[in-house]
Amino acid sequence: MSRAAQGRKLWLVGGGELVGQFHDAGLLDELIVQISPVTLGAGQPLLPRRIAFAPLQLISVQRWGSAFVELRYALPKPAAS
Known part of the structure; x- marks a missing residue:
């Protein structure tokens, strides 16, 4: 997909x-999370594996109306192995 782009x-x-799969392959440089305050009950974590604990850097917050927000985070590239 990267090649095609x-x-x-x-x-x-x-x-x-x-x-998580794209993060594991070192293909993410930004993460955008959109949040709406709706409770759906128990479920899966938003982000799996180690990406949930990566040193995310908040780069912007945008608010729409009184309830919806978009958070943008920069993600560092994983260390080469």
């Missing part, structure tokens, strides 16, 4: 597992 930005929409 030819250096342009990619936007993925999916759950935490998809985000």
Whole structure:
């Protein structure tokens, strides 16, 4: 997919597992989380594995109306192995 984008930005929409797979492959540089205050009960964590504890850097917050926000985080590239 990165090759097909030819250096342009990619936007993925999916759950935490998809985000985790791209993070594990070193392909994420930004994480956008949109939050609406709706309680759905018990469920899965938002982000799986170690990405939940990566040193995220908040780069922006945007508010829509009185209830909805979008948080943007920069993600450092994982160390080369």
